[in-house]
Amino acid sequence: MTDQNVINIYRNKALVNFEGKDFLGQIGVDSRIFNALNGGGISVGVISQQAIENGISVLVDEDDAQDAVDVLKKEFEKEKSEGHVSNIYSIENLSVIGFVSDNYNKILSELQRNKIFPLLLSQIASAGRVNIVVTGNQTEITKNIIETEIYGKPxxxxxxxxxxxxxxxxxxxxxxxxxxxxxxxxxxxxxxxxxxxxxxxxxxxxxxxxxxxxxxxxxxxxxxxxxxxxxxxxxxxxxxxxxxxxxxxxxxxxxxxxxxxxxxxxxxxxxxxxxxxxxxxxxxxxxxxxxxxxxxxxxVGAGLPLIDTIKLLHLSGENITRIKGVFSGTLSYVFNNFSLRNDKFSTITSEAMEKGFTEPDPREDLSGNDVARKLLILARELDLINEFDDINIQNLVPENLLSVSKEEFLSRLEELDVDYQKIKESQEPNHVLRYVGDLHGDLQKEKGELDVKLISVPANSALGQLKGSDSIFEIYTESYGENPIVIMGAGAGAKVTxxxxxxxxxxxxxxx
Amino acid sequence: MTDQNVINIYRNKALVNFEGKDFLGQIGVDSRIFNALNGGGISVGVISQQAIENGISVLVDEDDAQDAVDVLKKEFEKEKSEGHVSNIYSIENLSVIGFVSDNYNKILSELQRNKIFPLLLSQIASAGRVNIVVTGNQTEITKNIIETEIYGKPxxxxxxxxxxxxxxxxxxxxxxxxxxxxxxxxxxxxxxxxxxxxxxxxxxxxxxxxxxxxxxxxxxxxxxxxxxxxxxxxxxxxxxxxxxxxxxxxxxxxxxxxxxxxxxxxxxxxxxxxxxxxxxxxxxxxxxxxxxxxxxxxxVGAGLPLIDTIKLLHLSGENITRIKGVFSGTLSYVFNNFSLRNDKFSTITSEAMEKGFTEPDPREDLSGNDVARKLLILARELDLINEFDDINIQNLVPENLLSVSKEEFLSRLEELDVDYQKIKESQEPNHVLRYVGDLHGDLQKEKGELDVKLISVPANSALGQLKGSDSIFEIYTESYGENPIVIMGAGAGAKVTxxxxxxxxxxxxxxx
CATH class of the missing domain: 3.40.50.720 (NAD(P)-binding Rossmann-like Domain)
Incomplete structure (x- = not known):
């Protein structure tokens, strides 16, 4: 008896292919093929025939392959010259892998995903046993995949x-x-x-x-x-x-x-x-x-469940009308602290640098480009075709410091203080500063409006309540109405990313 | 020429199965089978043989099935009596479906998912054409599935x-x-x-x-x-x-x-x-x-991306240490309003009823059972084996009103006012009431602590900032540290659910 759980591997096999049209399936052709092989003393293994189509394949030992081709060519010499049989040839260095599985198709689909396409496969449901033919160098990976499925191998x-x-x-x-x-x-x-x-x-x-x-x-x-x-x-x-x-x-x-x-x-x-x-x-x-x-x-937002949420809402037909939030952990830290504390903008920016929150050159954060990139990625999830150049970015670095060296920029950081102090003090009462990304406009059109800018918000709003270097994202949709879905938390950092x-x-x- | 895109269906076919052990694969057996069928004037279609195993299947027209069985039984009478051939029989009412696809395994896996297991299939990679045999009543669904894949039908x-x-x-x-x-x-x-x-x-x-x-x-x-x-x-x-x-x-x-x-x-x-x-x-x-x-x-939380987020965090090894939040939109509305307004508890509860936020009998909401169920569901996502009875639930309905009729309860709703007014006024300054679910304790053990209760929180905390009938969930994890992931928004309502x-x-x- 065959052990139901064994995977049998027969190496050094060859396929003999016999091709012809409007010919196979005629009564007697099968017999002639097998009689010829039989007469040549060739043992035939798995057979697969597409008699109603154009080919028949016969499996033999590699050593017999040439003989098999020869005897068939001889037997069908006449039909070949008449064009009924178009080709008789062999493919060598093959393995037959036989196994029993009630999850046969899963195995095939696993094989396919791994770019293994059996040259031949045959299955008889009643017998439960399956044979597939693969090239010799695919034998091991095929065996591994089959074992995974059959033995529940992980x-x-x-x-x-x-x-x-x-x-x-x-x-x-x-x-x-x-x-x-x-x-x-x-x-x-x-x-x-x-x-x-x-x-x-x-x-x-x-x-x-x-x-x-x-x-x-x-x-x-x-x-x-x-x-x-x-x-x-x-x-x-x-x-x-x-x-x-x-x-x-x-x-x-x-x-x-x-x-x-x-x-x-x-x-x-x-x-x-x-x-x-x-x-x-x-x-x-x-x-x-x-x-x-x-x-x-x-x-966007490191480990926060943002992109998947937006994808599903959008695909399920939810009309997303606006996405707004603090996209940068660095700038979250800078403005959360600058808004609450009585310290200069340069002091807090230097502090963020020392804590390792900024890029080596903090202008990369202050430029707003990183926020803009994240905003663009979200916009594209909504099938908007915006380009990076479409984004209105408020660069937090004054123009005269844009092209100086990093060292010079850092040494002149205090030049930013006057302006930001003014912005801070000109806010309405109980307001705080936040550097936000804002995707809005008619998002049913091809392109949305993408703004990256510094804004002033009520201290007791969701954005205003933001702490530390957390990110916050507000997703406004038709069904959710005025109160958006809010997703908040550490939006940067190695661990959470x-x-x-x-x-x-x-x-x-x-x-x- | 065969049209590459046509799906050929051959109905009213039968499989003739020939089973024997330690016998097939011997030189000459194949020839005898085909000679016998040939002699009986039977045209043979797709052949699949497991010669190195225990069976061979031959496809014939349904009308020829009995004849085929008969001639084979006659040819192998001796071997059958000796036990080398164990069984020769036919399966009728079958269809052969032939098609060309470069995504053959996907089709098989689709068929399997739909509980269709071909009795026989044969594929020759070089010919590119595949034949499968299914029972007659599965012909249509099989054809549909194949068409979906081949023609890119949705x-x-x-x-x-x-x-x-x-x-x-x-x-x-x-x-x-x-x-x-x-x-x-x-x-x-x-x-x-x-x-x-x-x-x-x-x-x-x-x-x-x-x-x-x-x-x-x-x-x-x-x-x-x-x-x-x-x-x-x-x-x-x-x-x-x-x-x-x-x-x-x-x-x-x-x-x-x-x-x-x-x-x-x-x-x-x-x-x-x-x-x-x-x-x-x-x-x-x-x-x-x-x-x-x-x-x-x-x-839990209607359309908010909560369960999937928790599942992924947990599976990726993130140590979730606590989940806390306002799980009930109804009780969110009641306590958000009760905390801020100078109205009686009964007034606000009646208002929530009128707005359709509560169950017909508001005690179902006030009992805390719904919050408890949601909390239990989250706990189980963390592989905790808590049961509903493990949950400490603070029922907001006084004991003497638990078993009266709905009408009586509603008429005596004002009896709750004194107690809740006391609770409200005994809070620390700038605090508000929230009815929360709280999963905590050592969540690495088999069971966690599940509390459902009324608490007082700072008005400027995330929970304290909650508005309308929104839900809020705080997920505390090791990587996210002290600041939890916060997910907030409409956690109830037909549209978002x-x-x-x-x-x-x-x-x-x-x-x-």
Whole structure:
């Protein structure tokens, strides 16, 4: 008896293909084929015939392949010369994998997702047993995928992490901490098989452990997209996810390569979503075509559940009429403190720098470009086709300090104090300053109005109540009326951003 | 030439199965089978053989099936008596469906999800053409599914809506409003094929339109779970979703029947998630086994993105340390107003009744049971095994009014005023009253502490700032530190609840 749980693998097989038209399916042809093979002393394995179509395939031992082709060519010499039989040939170096599963189609769809297309498959429901034929070098990965399904072996998700700085490094630690629990609870094994920075890449097919920093430090491999793709192919890794936690403008150009090579994409890098709308949309089409996903919840508001919420509301037909909020943790800190305390603007900005809340050159935060990028990303979730240049950005840096060196800017920071003190004091009573992104206008049109600016709001409003370096987002919709959905909390920081990226990885794993 | 885009259907076919062990695969057996059939004048169609295993199947015209069995029985009479051939028989009333697709496995997985398991399938990668054999009555649904994939026909999701009151009725309208857009943008066609209340059910295979209220009003069909399941089976509907917008304690008992019959489940009904933990977990296992999903984002906070956020944070290993908030829109309204205005508690409660914010008997709101149920649902998302009885609930109704009639309670409502006035006045300065749910304690243990109670909070805190009948949820986690994630907005109301249910339907559709 065949053990129901065994996966049988027969290597070194060959397919003999017999092609002809308006010919097969005639009474007697089958018999002639098998008689001929029989006469040649050739044992025939799995047979699949498309008699009502144009071909028949017969499985034989690789050693018999040439003989089989020869005897069939001889038997059908006449029909071949008459054009009824168009081709007789063999494909070698194949494996037959036989197994029993009540979840056969799931296995096939897993194989397909991993770009394995069996040359031949045959299933008899009553027998319950299935045979598929794959090329020799796909044998191992095919076996792994089948085992995963049959034995309930946990599904493995292979992660290639690009960038291991603040966010990326924290993500590695979070994944290593939780991998065991996730395996137990969801039967999903998260394996970090590659970690790369702009110079080097380290690989570990078995998955990195707590010594990953050493491994990348001493890695001799130069970083390249091709080496990542090659590694995945060589080791036949299934369920590939590329995670981009860099802020690189150049690296995003590689996203399409990853998608075409079977990777889903997750990341905190927000560059791709702010490229010209044509590129933005082309990438979506590429994803759809390749049945891959791109998740980027952390592009706006770090781990706060913002993008997914907006996506679902929009798709379910909810008329989103306005999105407004404090998008920058840095500028949240600056204006929350400047509004309440009796300190100069320059004092608080320097303080934010010292706490590591700002970019090395704080003008990058004060320029409003980061807020603008986030606002643009939300606008595009509503199918608006705005470009970055459409955004009205109030740059908080005075014009005469825009192009000086960083050092000079920092030394002249106090020049900003007079103006901001004036703005602060000219507010109505019980008002505070907030630097906001505001998407408004008629959002049913092709483009919305995108403003990034400093405003004065009542201290007891939701925006006015903001604390620390928290972000806040108000989503106004038709059904929710005057009181918006408000989502508030730490909208920046390595830990919460990494956790948000982790959430996206888990979302993806659920669909696998 | 075969048209690459045509789906060929051959009806009235039969499979002749030939079973034996340690016998097939021997040289010569194939030839004998085909010679015998050939000799009987029987044309053989698709052949699938598991020669290295235990069976061979041959496809013939239904009319030839008995002859084929007879000639094979005769040919192998000796082997049958010796036990080498165990069985020769036919399965009739079959169809062969032949098609070309580069997304073959997707089709198979769609078929499987719809509980169609081909009796036989054969594919030759080089020929590109696939044949599958299904039972006659599955021919149409199989053809539909294949067409959906091959021609990019939109995927149809079939909805059975239970309950068409406030939330259910609004949902129907929202779906009818947005269906066209969703079809265009996501290639998903949402069809409402059944609408039921506790007495009647109306069916429409083509999908209900704007006259759905008339149709259910004049429907003659008595409502029953079996009739819903039968309808889906009879019409071979794929992608079934049962949507429960009732508050019925009895109806949830049917969820397992729906899941076993191929339905995913979505709903605002929160009863199932508050059943004893054993039932709660068994249902999860049933879902997993049947690869079905149950989504219920609106169980807590209506359309606010609460449950999904908590799920992802928890699964990604974020240590959620506390969840606290105003869970009831009704009690939000009552205490927001009572805290700020100089009106009596009874005045404001009556006002809430008149505005339709309360249940017909406001004691159902004031009892705190609804808040407790929501709190329990969140606790269970964290894998806590609390039961409803574990919750400490402060019932806002004095004991002597608990068991009087609704009319008597309403007439004696003013008896509550003295106590609540006292509570209000004994607060610290600038404090307000809030009726909260609070999940705390060591949430790494098996059970957490669940409190539902009236508390006094600073007016300028997030809870204190709450307005109207909004809900607010504070999620405290390790990474987010002292400042929680805050999610705030309308947490009740037909429109936002229906929109939330709609969001769940779309989430489900994405995985199909």
């Amino acid at each position: 599904k493995t998700v292979h992660l290639a992490l690009i960038g291991h700085g603040n966010v990326g490094g924290t993500l590695v630690e979070q994944i290593l901490d939780s991998a065991h629990d996730i395996l137990n609870r969801k039967r999903v094994e998260l394996k970090i098989v590659a970690i790369a920075n702009s110079r080097k890449v380290a690989f570990n097919k078995a998955g990195f452990g707590s010594d990953w920093r050493q491994k990348i430090k001493y890695s001799q491999n130069e970083s390249s997209v091709q080496s990542l793709v090659d590694f995945a192919n060589e080791h036949h890794l299934e369920n590939l996810v590329m995670v981009d936690n860099t802020a690189s403008k150049d690296f995003v150009k590689n996203y399409p390569i990853f998608v075409e090579n079977g990777f889903d994409v997750v990341g905190s890098n927000k560059i791709y979503n702010t490229l010209p709308i044509a590129e933005y949309r082309n990438f979506r089409k590429l994803l759809e075509k390749n049945k891959k996903k791109y998740l980027y919840e952390t592009n 990494a956790r948000g990226v982790f959430g996206d990885i888990l979302r993806l794993s659920e669909t696998k | 995927k149809t999701v079939h909805l059975a809506l239970i309950g068409h009151g406030n939330v259910g009725g609004t949902l129907v309208e929202q779906i009818l409003d947005s269906a066209h857009d969703i079809l265009n943008r996501k290639r998903v066609e949402l069809k409402i094929v059944a609408i039921a209340n506790s007495r009647k059910v109306a069916f429409n295979k083509a999908g209900f339109g704007s006259d759905w209220r008339q149709k259910i009003k004049y429907s003659q069909n008595e409502s029953s779970v079996q009739s819903l399941v039968d309808f889906a089976n009879e019409h071979h509907l794929e992608n079934l979703v049962m949507v429960d917008n009732t508050a019925s304690k009895d109806f949830v008992k049917n969820y397992p029947i729906f899941v076993e019959n191929g339905f995913d489940v979505v709903g605002s009904n929160k009863i199932y998630n508050t059943l004893p933990i054993a039932e709660y977990r068994n249902f999860r296992k049933l879902l997993e086994k049947n690869k079905k999903k149950y989504l219920y984002e609106t169980n 229906a929109r939330g249910v709609f969001g769940d339907i779309l989430r489900l559709s994405e995985t199909k």
